[in-house]
Amino acid sequence: MSDTPTTTKLLPKDEAAEKGLVNVQIDGNWIQVPRGTRMIEACKIAEKEVPHYCYHPKLTSPGNCRMCLVQMGMPPRPAPGADPVFGDDGYQEIGWMPRPVIACANTVAENMGIKTSGDLVEKTREGVMEFLLINHPLDCPICDQAGECSLQEFSVEHGRGQSRFVEDKIKKPKNVDIGPRINLDDERCIMCSRCIRFMDEVADDAVLGFSERGTHTTVTCHPDRRLDSNYGMNTIDLCPVGALTSKDFRFQMRVWFLKETKSIDVNCGTGCNTTVWTRGNQVYRVTPRRNDDVNSEWMPDSHRLAFHEVQGENRLTDPMIKVDGKHEITDWNTAINSAADALKEFESSEVAIIASARQTNEELFLTQGLADTIGTENVATVERTGEPDGKLISADRNPNTNGAKLLLGDSTAKLATIKDGLNDGSIKALIVLNEDLFEEANFSHDDLAGAELIISSHIIANKTAHASDIVLPGASFAEKRGSMVNVTGRLQRLNQAIQPSGNSKEDWEIIRDLILAINGESNDMYMIEDVVKMIAENVTEFNGLTFSKIGDQGTQLIETGVEIPLLTKERERAAAGIIVG
Amino acid sequence: MNTLENNVASPTTPGEQHFPPFVASDDIVALADERITHYPESKLSAVLPLIHIVQHKHGFVSKEAITWIAEKLEIEPMKVVSVVTFYPGFRQSAPGKFHYRVCRTLSCAMAGSYELMDQICEITNIDRSQLSHHHPIVVSPCGNYSVEFAECLASCGTAPVCLVNDDFHENIKPENAQDLINKYQP
Numbered sequence A: 001m002s003d004t005p006t007t008t009k010l011l012p013k014d015e016a017a018e019k020g021l022v023n024v025q026i027d028g029n030w031i032q033v034p035r036g037t038r039m040i041e042a043c044k045i046a047e048k049e050v051p052h053y054c055y056h057p058k059l060t061s062p063g064n065c066r067m068c069l070v071q072m073g074m075p076p077r078p079a080p081g082a083d084p085v086f087g088d089d090g091y092q093e094i095g096w097m098p099r100p101v102i103a104c105a106n107t108v109a110e111n112m113g114i115k116t117s118g119d120l121v122e123k124t125r126e127g128v129m130e131f132l133l134i135n136h137p138l139d140c141p142i143c144d145q146a147g148e149c150s151l152q153e154f155s156v157e158h159g160r161g162q163s164r165f166v167e168d169k170i171k172k173p174k175n176v177d178i179g180p181r182i183n184l185d186d187e188r189c190i191m192c193s194r195c196i197r198f199m200d201e202v203a204d205d206a207v208l209g210f211s212e213r214g215t216h217t218t219v220t221c222h223p224d225r226r227l228d229s230n231y232g233m234n235t236i237d238l239c240p241v242g243a244l245t246s247k248d249f250r251f252q253m254r255v256w257f258l259k260e261t262k263s264i265d266v267n268c269g270t271g272c273n274t275t276v277w278t279r280g281n282q283v284y285r286v287t288p289r290r291n292d293d294v295n296s297e298w299m300p301d302s303h304r305l306a307f308h309e310v311q312g313e314n315r316l317t318d319p320m321i322k323v324d325g326k327h328e329i330t331d332w333n334t335a336i337n338s339a340a341d342a343l344k345e346f347e348s349s350e351v352a353i354i355a356s357a358r359q360t361n362e363e364l365f366l367t368q369g370l371a372d373t374i375g376t377e378n379v380a381t382v383e384r385t386g387e388p389d390g391k392l393i394s395a396d397r398n399p400n401t402n403g404a405k406l407l408l409g410d411s412t413a414k415l416a417t418i419k420d421g422l423n424d425g426s427i428k429a430l431i432v433l434n435e436d437l438f439e440e441a442n443f444s445h446d447d448l449a450g451a452e453l454i455i456s457s458h459i460i461a462n463k464t465a466h467a468s469d470i471v472l473p474g475a476s477f478a479e480k481r482g483s484m485v486n487v488t489g490r491l492q493r494l495n496q497a498i499q500p501s502g503n504s505k506e507d508w509e510i511i512r513d514l515i516l517a518i519n520g521e522s523n524d525m526y527m528i529e530d531v532v533k534m535i536a537e538n539v540t541e542f543n544g545l546t547f548s549k550i551g552d553q554g555t556q557l558i559e560t561g562v563e564i565p566l567l568t569k570e571r572e573r574a575a576a577g578i579i580v581g
Numbered sequence B: 001m002n003t004l005e006n007n008v009a010s011p012t013t014p015g016e017q018h019f020p021p022f023v024a025s026d027d028i029v030a031l032a033d034e035r036i037t038h039y040p041e042s043k044l045s046a047v048l049p050l051i052h053i054v055q056h057k058h059g060f061v062s063k064e065a066i067t068w069i070a071e072k073l074e075i076e077p078m079k080v081v082s083v084v085t086f087y088p089g090f091r092q093s094a095p096g097k098f099h100y101r102v103c104r105t106l107s108c109a110m111a112g113s114y115e116l117m118d119q120i121c122e123i124t125n126i127d128r129s130q131l132s133h134h135h136p137i138v139v140s141p142c143g144n145y146s147v148e149f150a151e152c153l154a155s156c157g158t159a160p161v162c163l164v165n166d167d168f169h170e171n172i173k174p175e176n177a178q179d180l181i182n183k184y185q186p
């Protein structure tokens, strides 16, 4: 008889190695994570928060803030000739190092131990916090970042609550006009260098840098190369403290009063994921929201600030009918019924609909329904293109071109047919949904001379609205629900953050009511979900989809083969191990 | 002046009479081009030697010089500003014709370098209270002399020591300050 078992059980290290994983003990619990994982990410997987400032998974890791210090241990090296000793649980004993290491820039190893709490770690954090606060003003009540400041949060959690610093604080510049949209308060900067790395590595416009040295270190830029990139405002979100602030948003509202609604950007085909921040019925700011299949964590400034347009003076808030050449405010019933009655004066083929690839899928589906109800085949959308910026802004400036293709077919070519029809008198009535005929579709007043009836729906009082007989005010991106398909073929969701302004109405309801008024039949569309259901039943690509299935991150609906350049670059950097990704 | 302009500004000093404004002379271009060949991997690495060349020839690093270096190395001007402001040894305003760098590290300090500094300042009418972190040198009203404390100049055995432009002087007792000034007359 022998003591040696005939079958040897695999050790955890071998089990993990087979799957490309390693075993790590985090605060006493063993977990398996992929080889090469950063310690801080392993802790995240174990749901242990490691406070950090300079680390950001989308940027390189300089390891300069020291906030993420944790205690680390490895099995002691066996004596020469000796074999490693494995305990009953299959792991080697961990020998804890007496000094802390940074979790952000070090990777895990087999049988590593990490402690994210305990005496050493807590003392270390207190020390780092005390240093960070040496030159930092202690005036959170008047700082715009309060409520979303990592320094404030971590100092409550990990600080010692008191400074022993009695020397003079260094005074750094305040209220620096560092760019057209951004203000810098150097006193608050904790020198994490996130903003500098973002401008260098993501925005490709390395205008920011540190000047001076040691306790005098200051974030700044060369006076001739200010922070004016169209991606600059992302540094505001990245800045863990109130050093970089938005000129547009600063001191407008305390962040804890704002409601956050997850949505998407509607200014181009990319559809950056966003958070819309509102209070009452007003949008205060829009910020990018992480989606690794769309916009990473960024968005262009021009799109971020575009929400102001729909809150401006020009906003349409009431249905209107033109009487003797002047628009008069009316109620919805009158407006819709007048529209339906006016349309009945024309032959089906004399009516054309100019729809928009800015409409949601639900609106587009109903637009097709409206065309069917009227019996016209004249349905066009307007192409809208611009220079792509090689990052996030797509050449396609319509947010839902792919949705329009799926729901209306190839509708852009019909625009010319409709124009011709207007000129030769075969088309006499126009329904315009969310488009401006003059500036966007290149119609002239002469083209429209033959139009006896124009019914249009808009958000702001553009030239088309002025030229219309009946104006139906619609809802802005923040005021409605709906879905769109971005350039890559991803189906994404708009959520309603505020109520439609004044008496304006969600666009899908306007179109539904128009259909109802024309055919006089009731239908089952009471909620937008009912429309979603009909799309799912009638359009193959949408089969089985509901709003909740789209989710906050969207879902790939079709494959268009289009790539978003910023993501391509990010993925290359992650694959090369430059960033975590 | 706004804060950003401060990063590259050169406050006027009486020393300016000795240092004409920066121009990329053939001389400087040749020196720079030669230096750049030492760094085939990345021109960025040549930023430090180029700043040295400029300061050596022109006394200080002006905004124009920063722009020229950045263009020469095809880097953002901010990268040059970072390096210039990082090292106290780089100046952004004109020194005197003779720049005195007195060592203040331990051996020299104990051997009387602070007194030496005081003596030099008294003789040349330099008021050191004008010093700031950003502009660490002070120039005499006549524009001929300027002073700065330096860290260990690696000659602790012969403390106190002092560099005047590129000349090294050892064992300078404070009472010999006048001799050290006399050696350098415009």
Ligand code: SF4
Residues within 6 Å of the ligand: A188, A189, A190, A191, A192, A193, A194, A195, A196, A219, A235, A238, A239, A240, A241, A243, A244
């Ligand atoms: S300004 Fe903000 S993001 Fe930039 S280094 Fe300072 S704290 Fe970090």
Ligand code: FES
Residues within 6 Å of the ligand: A051, A052, A053, A054, A055, A062, A063, A064, A065, A066, A067, A068, A069, A102, A103, A104, A105
């Ligand atoms: S987060 Fe690790 S050092 Fe800054």
Ligand code: FES
Residues within 6 Å of the ligand: B103, B104, B105, B106, B107, B108, B109, B151, B152, B153, B154, B155, B156, B159, B161
């Ligand atoms: S201490 Fe002055 S040379 Fe070393």
